[in-house]
Amino acid sequence: xxxxxxxxxxxxxxxxxxxxxxxxxxxxxxxxxxxxxxxxxxxxxxxxxxxxxxxxxxxxxxxxxxxxxxxxxxxxxxxxxxxxxxxxxxxxxxxxxxxxxxxxxxxxxxxxxxxxxxxxxxxxxxxxxxxxxxxxxxxxxxxxxxxxxxxxxxxxxxxxxxxxxxxxxxxxxxxxxxxxxxxxxxxxxxxxxxxxxxxxxxxxxxxxxxxxxxxxxxxxxxxxxxxxxxxxxxxxxxxxxxxxxxxxxxxxxxxxxxxxxxxxxxxxxxxxxxxxxxxxxxxxxxxxxxxxxxxxxxxxxxxxxxxxxxxxxxxxxxxxxxxxxxxxxxxxxxxxxxxxxxxxxxxxxxxxxxxxxxxxxxxxxxxxxxxxxxxxxxxxxxxxxxxxxxxxxxxxxxxxxxxxxxxxxxxxxxxxxxxxxxxxxxxxxxxxxxxxxxxxxxxxxxxxxxxxxxxxxxxxxxxxxxxxxxxxxxxxxxxxxxxxxxxxxxxxxxxxxxxxxxxxxxxxxxxxxxxxxxxxxxxxxxxxxxxxxxxxxxxxxxxxxxxxxx
DNA sequence: AAGCCTGGCGCC
DNA sequence: AAAGGGCGCCAGGCTT
Numbered sequence: 001x002x003x004x005x006x007x008x009x010x011x012x013x014x015x016x017x018x019x020x021x022x023x024x025x026x027x028x029x030x031x032x033x034x035x036x037x038x039x040x041x042x043x044x045x046x047x048x049x050x051x052x053x054x055x056x057x058x059x060x061x062x063x064x065x066x067x068x069x070x071x072x073x074x075x076x077x078x079x080x081x082x083x084x085x086x087x088x089x090x091x092x093x094x095x096x097x098x099x100x101x102x103x104x105x106x107x108x109x110x111x112x113x114x115x116x117x118x119x120x121x122x123x124x125x126x127x128x129x130x131x132x133x134x135x136x137x138x139x140x141x142x143x144x145x146x147x148x149x150x151x152x153x154x155x156x157x158x159x160x161x162x163x164x165x166x167x168x169x170x171x172x173x174x175x176x177x178x179x180x181x182x183x184x185x186x187x188x189x190x191x192x193x194x195x196x197x198x199x200x201x202x203x204x205x206x207x208x209x210x211x212x213x214x215x216x217x218x219x220x221x222x223x224x225x226x227x228x229x230x231x232x233x234x235x236x237x238x239x240x241x242x243x244x245x246x247x248x249x250x251x252x253x254x255x256x257x258x259x260x261x262x263x264x265x266x267x268x269x270x271x272x273x274x275x276x277x278x279x280x281x282x283x284x285x286x287x288x289x290x291x292x293x294x295x296x297x298x299x300x301x302x303x304x305x306x307x308x309x310x311x312x313x314x315x316x317x318x319x320x321x322x323x324x325x326x327x328x329x330x331x332x333x334x335x336x337x338x339x340x341x342x343x344x345x346x347x348x349x350x351x352x353x354x355x356x357x358x359x360x361x362x363x364x365x366x367x368x369x370x371x372x373x374x375x376x377x378x379x380x381x382x383x384x385x386x387x388x389x390x391x392x393x394x395x396x397x398x399x400x401x402x403x404x405x406x407x408x409x410x411x412x413x414x415x416x417x418x419x420x421x422x423x424x425x426x427x428x429x430x431x432x433x434x435x436x437x438x439x440x441x442x443x444x445x446x447x448x449x450x451x452x453x454x455x456x457x458x459x460x461x462x463x464x465x466x467x468x469x470x471x472x473x474x475x476x477x478x479x480x481x482x483x484x485x486x487x488x489x490x491x492x493x494x495x496x497x498x499x500x501x502x503x504x505x506x507x508x509x510x511x512x513x514x515x516x517x518x519x520x521x522x523x524x525x526x527x528x529x530x531x532x533x534x535x536x537x538x539x540x541x542x543x544x545x546x547x548x549x550x
Numbered sequence: 551a552a553g554c555c556t557g558g559c560g561c562c
Numbered sequence: 563a564a565a566g567g568g569c570g571c572c573a574g575g576c577t578t
Contacts, residue, residue: 309561384566465567498562
């Protein structure tokens with residue numbers, strides 16, 4: 001069963017059963033209590049809910065205690081369809097989508113949301129849609145158009161997986177990542193010194209800054225300003241191209257040690273210090289806002305809180321509630337395994353039989369030198385060519401010609417301005433007009449030819465990586481879609497980061513959660529690659545603290 | 551003062 | 563000769 005739904009102010013809303021082609025299949029139901037209406041329909045029919053945008057609808061349902069099993073997110077689907085058709089830049093929101101259905105000019109851009117604007121929950125669909133269409137009608141009509149789109153069949157699995165991912169993302173924000181403020185605070189105090197007001201350097205940072213100045217003979221140096229650091233070294237007769245940590249590390253100078261330590265602690269202070277705690281952690285939970293498909297490759301992005309960049313050192317603050325456990329699971333070397341399955345490279349598939357893929361490649365091709373195998377494989381997937389990558393990649397190409405050939409032909413497509421797709425049909429954006437102009441100017445010599453080749457190669461690196469990264473995103477989306485409906489009832493997904501998940505559950509449920517994760521990984525593999533020989537190991541371990549995983 | 555860019559670095 | 567993909571966020575510093 002399909003039910004179109006439009007939220008309105010104050011938890012009211014309208015819904016209506018629709019048929020597969022989006023046409024009305026029942027009366028409009030107006031309700032002053034949308035969560036209650038959804039809850040009862042969910043219990044009775046487990047419908048697929050059709051709505052404009054999951055993050056605008058689902059959080060308030062969750063807050064009211066209502067969970068749904070399936071949805072169809074029109075905005076998300078529109079984006080996937082547009083990208084597949086090479087129309088990556090067109091707006092995907094409901095007003096634009098209905099304008100396309102009606103053959104009307106696109107509505108004026110709503111413009112970016114003001115940075116500080118409070119996101120209003122149950123944000124109503126814009127009052128007036130193109131053509132004055134009723135929003136509930138628009139939901140049905142856009143749904144019908146998406147189903148009728150000849151591309152839809154190819155994207156069916158991707159749409160289902162990504163829509164389910166959006167549900168999972170909202171559920172993660174709702175449950176929140178367990179975060180022990182006291183642990184975080186004592187860590188900050190240990191590393192930085194007592195808390196200071198915003199903008200006032202904590203004691204240990206101030207001391208390091210003093211040591212840096214002293215090491216430069218008392219010259220004024222601002223360690224927060226890279227230019228200032230470069231200049232300070234220049235005065236000492238040391239020319240460096242930048243103040244990056246890896247550049248400093250190669251220098252022999254008394255300022256280097258305090259500078260490196262300063263950079264590390266300064267980052268902790270500014271990115272995950274006391275202000276961060278105040279802003280993002282409350283009632284023992286960190287609740288970031290995820291953006292499913294926020295990255296062109298289909299990876300998730302996050303809004304605020306740097307949710308996908310939690311430093312390792314802080315993972316000790318992520319602890320299960322009393323009587324609970326966190327189940328931590330990550331897909332081991334997901335991207336090279338995805339490449340093995342995508343390319344059908346028999347030899348690489350065999351190496352995937354090992355839980356440590358790089359070790360297997362090393363013993364096959366690099367005399368057991370694992371670091372070389374890893375550099376070679378990463379260079380193949382990222383387009384790296386620096387340093388020793390070239391020769392290592394050559395070895396890899398000889399041993400795994402199908403796998404390397406797969407990414408190289410993706411790179412070639414990019415260099416020629418063509419689109420590439422992931423396993424489930426995520427499609428890379430086409431390069432800009434400026435890029436085409438630059439690379440189209442083919443045969444002239446000198447600088448311009450060099451810039452042209454450079455631009456082409458840059459885009460080639462992007463598409464080379466896209467096929468792998470986006471297919472890995474396909475796999476994790478399928479994983480989440482399966483997993484969220486197969487966890488034990490009291491177990492909740494609380495974190496997801498590219499290729500790893502955290503589940504929070506009562507201790508006795510941990511074992512079942514581990515099993516659910518392992519079998520969801522198997523199912524994701526089957527959904528993407530059928531009966532491929534490639535193994536995708538996903539080890540799930542119950543831990544008290546995230547820091548204890550791995 | 552606000553907006554934008556850059557350098558830098560955290561995560562995968 | 564140099565040559566690594568994708569992000570978000572911060573401070574500094576420039577422009578408007």
